Amino acid sequence: MARPTPLSGFPEWLPDGRVVEQHVLDTLRRTFELHGFAGIETRAVEPLDQLLRKGETSKEVYVLRRLQEEQAGDVAPPRGDTGAADKQLGLHFDLTVPFARYVLENAGRLAFPFKRYQIQKVWRGERPQDGRFREFVQADIDVVGAGELPYHYEVELPLVMAEALGALRDVGVPEVRILVNNRKVAEGFYRGLGLDDVEGVLRQVDKLDKIGPDAVAELLQAEQGATPEQAKACLELAAISGTDTAVVDRVRALAASYDAVTELLETGLGELAALVEAAARRAPGVVVADLKIARGLDYYTGSVYETVLVGHEQLGSICSGGRYDTLASDGKNTYPGVGLSIGVSRLVSRLLSAGLVAATRGVPTAVLVAVTDEAHRDRSDAVAAALRARGIPADVAPTAAKFGKQIKVADRRGIPFVWFPAQPGEDGATPEALAGEVKDIRSGEQAEADAATWEPPAADRFPRVVPVAAD
Structure with a gap:
């Protein structure tokens, strides 16, 4: 095309x-x-x-108007509809x-x-x-x-x-x-x-x-x-x-x-x-x-x-x-x-x-949940679902690439946080666990978090419109 x-x-x-x-x-x-x-x-x-x-x-x-004008024999309009x-x-x-x-x-x-x-x-x-x-x-x-x-x-x-x-x-x-x-x-x-x-x-x-x-x-x-x-x-x-x-x-x-x-x-x-x-x-x-x-x-x-x-x-x-x-x-x-x-x-x-x-960002997403490997994508999906259930806009990384590339995906979209889910076997994590670590990719700060309780700063939950400072 x-x-x-x-x-x-x-x-x-x-x-x-x-x-x-x-x-x-x-x-x-x-x-x-x-x-x-x-x-x-x-x-x-x-x-x-x-x-x-x-x-x-x-x-x-x-x-x-219609591309093809009505011809004789076309279906009649509904009863009472004479305007069209x-x-x-x-x-x-x-x-x-x-x-x-x-x-x-x-x-x-x-x-x-x-x-x-x-x-x-x-x-x-x-x-x-x-x-x-x-x-x-x-x-x-x-x-x-x-x-x-x-x-x-x-x-x-x-x-x-x-x-x-x-x-x-x-x-x-x-x-x-x-x-x-x-x-x-x-x-x-x-x-x-x-x-x-x-x-x-x-x-x-x-x-x-x-x-x-x-x-x-x-x-x-x-x-x-x-x-x-x-x-x-x-x-x-x-x-x-x-x-x-x-x-x-x-x-x-x-x-x-x-x-x-x-x-x-x-x-x-x-x-x-x-x-x-x-x-x-x-x-x-x-x-x-x-x-x-x-x-x-x-x-x-x-x-x-x-x-x-x-x-x-x-x-x-x-x-x-x-x-x-x-x-x-x-x-x-x-x-x-x-x-x-x-x-x-x-x-x-x-x-x-x-x-x-x-706009502070062009997408509603506040958190991108990383995917360790495709076999464990369901854990990333579970974390994202738990965040959304609490009103936090979340998306899941499109591919299980290296974490550095997944962070770049978030950066290109303007998403402020990346979530790294704990995998089974890590610190006794179970398949149902919502624990992991969340990284603020702007400051580089990273901390342990649980998707059932973690909250982003209020200013980051949704996109905001801000004035642009004059030079």
Whole structure:
């Protein structure tokens, strides 16, 4: 078989990298559950019309189809299953759209407000680049209400994410800044200026970091019909940021100078002020009001969030989301929600590529049990079984080579301890005995031990993720 050609945009971590990813996932899951979020998982595919009904995503969705299309005479679908037969399916590009569908299908069996977390892979047909993949892991949290959802959840969720990411600081994850805005502020300001294509303006403002203010101003005039003065006002709003409620005063003054004060703007400013004030008390310096944050998807209706790693801002947002009021609706009932999503693969890729963190070893094994000769492999198996029964990860050497070679096997795998079983006839050992000697191959220390009682140091029982010291 020829050497396979790698596919870009589909990350596959080496074992050490997988240990790092798993630590990140475990930390996020633990924090989410501490705050009362229940875990769910949705299917990987959705009807294509559902995936395309919100946001500019048509170029990113992967379509799913059979290699051979169904022909007349094929086996009919199970009774009641008409979706696959007459709908084109696509792989989900995020977890919010499938979650909205999940809420609608299960509304009668859910208790509202419903708090959920979801950790799954998603797929997007993007051009692969640093931190951007075509297949990647996301970790989402959302709160959905029935008919209404109190504003305080728009304050709570970014602080939960800040806590989750903050819990990773001890292993070398950089500080985070959560940048927040409110769609009501932006929409109220734009409408006050006389710009009615609010979604179009938001999409252009969302490009500021990529193409710069001059290019955005040109797009606003060419595609949204803005005058030079209106485009200038949009850029001035986007330039406002801060960590306290002085931001609100600056926006209000800017709107007054353009005679663009509206009731919707004032509502949004009140909500933004509440978020900034609460964040300043509970997580000082973490949440920053940034009026250029727009979010490209059009289902957001209130607070919007983006999160950057301090010192790695060029990577872009690793966590984003916002308030949505109409994404989950069946025509009679509406289930408003607010949520955030962490791009786990983007975060892990930066941690690994920048050498910020490392795994103490790439395998779970703490002890490699040596084999004296194949005739007595069962004794090595018995020792390993006794260690595993007590929660100590153990493996048995693949061959009965010289002990020096078996130690090298452990060293190559990063296994810290090698166990040498006592053989029948050694110091009265019986075939059932679990005694032997264990060697720490890092220090060279070796001592007698019994597999029924021996314990490795707590730091060595399982792989750990540790920060990498800067040079």
